Amino acid sequence: MTSPGGIRQDRTGARALPDDLDRDLTAVGLDQDATAFRRLFANLAPRLKFFLIKGGMIESAAEDVMQETMMKVWRKAEMFDSSKASASTWIYTIARNVKIDRLRKEHRPEPDPEDPCFVAEDPETGEQAVSRKQDRERIQKAMALLPPEQMTIIKMSFFEERSHGEIAEMLEIPLGTVKSRIRLAFGKIRAELEDL
């Protein structure tokens, strides 16, 4: 079986602390804080590069995407809202979009909140007003409870950016099994998050 790889559990000491990342990114957005940016860069640029190479890019392309992503992080930081997303999520989505723009020469189709046809969420119920930090911890906890065969597929999807078809081939299982494991995994994560 192909190793899902990409995540090493033995180097937790080098791991970035999510709250520090959020704080630094907010500082970059509010004050163009270059020191905070350097910390973000030191923490995330090497991980982004690893992540992109793991996702199948050659090193020079991964370097370009990483640099363009970090450039956007600096220029767009003002748009970051730590009550809506964590820094790692925000930076992940920027890197993904830079990559899609480059590889496919197209913009990723996305809903546009300014569109009059856009249907906004119902006014938040008290239950949903959970802090990002708690959310993150609960997602991490829920992920830790997933059976290995489901976690493998999730890691291959997000980390190596494999399509369902590629995953089926690499693991030598039917495509339908890949899809059903993904559905099961998210069913479990959701149940875990709702189960307060």
Add this chain to the structure above:
Amino acid sequence: MSIRHHIGDDTLMAYVNGTLVEPLSVVVATHLAICPRCRKSVALMEDLAGLLLMEAETAPLSPAEEAMADIIPSSASPDPGNDDQPLIKPDYSNTGVPMPLAERMPATLDDIPWRTLIPGISHYPLPKSGSQKNKGTLRLLKIAPGKTMPEHSHTGQELTLILRGSYIDDLGRFQTGDIADLDSETLHQPVADTAEDCICLIATDAPLKFSGFFSRLLQPVFGI
């Protein structure tokens, strides 16, 4: 609008990690514009991806890359504008359907230059963009009241978003805003079940397979 049929988590995840072909992504994004519940799922998946990014190993940076940590803040000025969107403000007024479908429509739903496939069923292929032009199809389909799409299954995935009216098939009733997320194992035969035309947005990543003899004759006509 109360949406009862949503996008499968497997499809949403392919949208989130960027591996879903463009026509299917257009249908997903159009549904997301009107479905807070599916947007919440997308947010959850992006959080998960962000967590995995933070736990990733590190790749060594070259000295030139290391230097970017200093060069970027001293050379680039902040620009919070969203350059993932076109500079010209999009025209939302003319089609009555959500972005990103609206920017691909030649006219409003009432003025589409429909092409008849068989009596009661017509379609309009939508342009695709990017470098993946050969991957998948994107079209509008109109089924007249009481008419039935020939029974078919799929060699790949088919995503259908109901834009107007409704239809019924073996899987249930699909109304405005609903998504039918079908894979190769599903055989279905939708019937438009109200007095109104049923208009859908349909994307596939591979051709449809028609099952009956006469239906097979249609294959070249549909070309989907």
